[in-house]
Amino acid sequence: MAKHTLIAYVEDVPGVLNRIASLFRRRNFNIDSLTVGRTEQPGVSRLTVVVEATEAGARIVEANLYKLVNVLRVDDLTHKPSLSRELGLVKVRVTPQTRSEVLQLTDVFRARVVDVDEASIVIEVTGTPEKIGKFELVLKPYGIIEITRTGSVAMARGHEALTSNPPLVRATGGKEDHHAHDNSGISMSV
């Protein structure tokens, strides 16, 4: 078992996120994180999902995602050169004595202070999920009030073409890319 990062392009229609979440639940796939956002194309959303799976399991996840009518394209970034980033907001308790230490650590992690008051600081940190985990760890002794993380978003490096078919097949008909899309959907609902 290993972590697999899958990217799915989906039609931005009501219920699509529900379909994906339902698929993962129904097939008993283990989601580590799932994020979704707009893309450069109107009507198309991009989903990054990190799953705990064997290699064969990841292929089955991929094939099942392709089975959803609203899924346009799936790509497994796990074995490709890729970037993965997450954003976290950490609200940490400070006293006049510890404030400078916390600010120093913030600098070390190349994080940013986004809010300060007499007893706390809110810090914005971006990076790999591991880095954010580490940041959380070093701030723990000061007293973390809250923390929120976005989950990973990922992208392949370079400009190589992405697959647009499930494993083991070649497409027929040639109309497989996601140029035509439906604008009637207002927003995505969960």
Add this chain to the structure above:
Amino acid sequence: MKLTGAEIIWECLQKEGVDVVFGYPGGAILPTYDAMTKYPKIHHVLVRHEQGATHMADGYARASGKVGVAIATSGPGATNMVTGIATAMMDSSPIVCITGQVGSKAIGTDAFQETDVTGVTLPVTKHNYLVTKPGDIARAIREAFYIAKSGRPGPVLVDITKDAQQMVAEFDWAAAEPKLPGYRPNYQAPASEFAKAAELINSAKRPLILAGQGIIKSGATADVLALAKAANIPITTTLLGIGAIPASSEFNLGMMGMHGEAWVNQAIQQADLLIALGMRFDDRVTGNLKTYALNAKKIHVEIDPSEVNKNVPVDVALIGDLKEVLGELKPQIKKADHPEWWATINVNRGDSAVRDIKNLPDSGHLYAAHVINDIWRLTQKRDTIVVTDVGQHQMWEAQYFHHDKPRSLITSGGLGTMGFALPAAIGAKFACPDKDVWVVVGDGGFQMTSCELATAEQEGIKVNVAIINNSFLGMVRQWQEFFYDKRYAATPMTGPNFVKLAEAYRLTGLLCDKRSDVKATVEKTLAAKGTVVIDFVVEKEDTVFPMVPAGADLDKMIRRPKQDVMLESGSDKDWEMPSSTLPNVFVEAKAEAKALNGRAKAAKKPAKAPARKTAKTTRR
């Protein structure tokens, strides 16, 4: 052309070539029912329960190969459909369900008869739609039909709000063409995979074809037979694959799996190559996956990529339409004979054959297998569709009714839905009015949907209902006999007087409790004008042999006793133990079950004591 949403629904159904719909009206679908009167070309069948509507649409689809249509109202109407939709999903049956929904403004307010139907049916449909604007109806329905029948078929639900049915919109069929950029029903396997598959087939010594329902869906019977003939490869079918290959074909060994023929399961375990065609390695077919066909390489021809490597890892996968794949594969197959392999199979067959019950004399008992085999013999010259329910009778039908044509057996395989048979048969009769449609159903399953007798009566159609009445939930009883120390919890079952029940519905009811009466009963049934219900009162504690206990190795089967089997095949006989390790529950049950065996009917035992074969079972 400006039309109301309701009119657009019927226009679309007409354009899709629908001639019959199965439905039940209600508040949220009333505008559609009101508009129906303007479309007399489409016949509406009023069902007695919405589950029946979906099973009828399913039966219609399986018998005809076309898309079946079911209509219901919101809330309870739609939720009643869920079982039928799930049945169609598991067996890849193309149906389109249209449900009414509360007005779009009322959605989310817990309005009267409001249910989140697209949410409820999401995991059991291939796709579904919630339509809130009349202008979106045409495209949703057109896409629904396209999705339902293309690729791996399946159910699609279109939920349409009441206001969308009432409001007016421009109807433009051409503009409603499906736009589904993410939907890819058609695939082709890479050429390299074909070469690998051909190499495996050409070098195999003991190949075996596993024939599934995909052959029927793809219309590939001739292509599969051509492949089998080319390299002299034996064929075995799944339950849903019955009919895909003629039972009379010399290549067809019979059914595989939990109640499959023993020699077939042995052949699977001994084969060095399995060629799986349009089947999905269901657990009822494989038994214990850890010991399944360990000697065999596997080729999987399948239209749905997500089925590949799901249960059984395969060596070569050919994704695509079966007919096209075989067309491309066939020229690469070299002629072969495999005489040794056939000899091995024939030895197994001789050793473990289900005795030929066709000509056995009357022993005074009526056994379900006799009834079913007799119906087959007496209807051989007619064009017959048999629709079975779920349970012992379903397995006996699969074993003793020999199907030579695709789509001549309709049964709920994947979901195992009791209550499926009668409504599905009504649907099948609408698809094939010129064929005889027989329902083979247990007394339990029949009572689940027997209200649809009223539908058959109102429609004036003829289905022949053979109730295999053993006053038990027989298959569950059999599991209790084998694995739960014969504690028959909640399986003994009474029913109404089925003859009187039929008569209460103004139909014909017949009773048959003797083997000698079966012929006359069947002849009377065939001669009758309308629907006939036959109460076949059969032996109560009869057992389906052979049986692979759930999760056990495929070739370790509980076998039929080695004696005059079908003369006395009730539970008053010893069953033969599998000769290797079985799940503990079975081992524990064994001694007790053997001790109890024959107790009830010891007097009827033949003088010659059966050869008791004690199993050398060991506890794990």
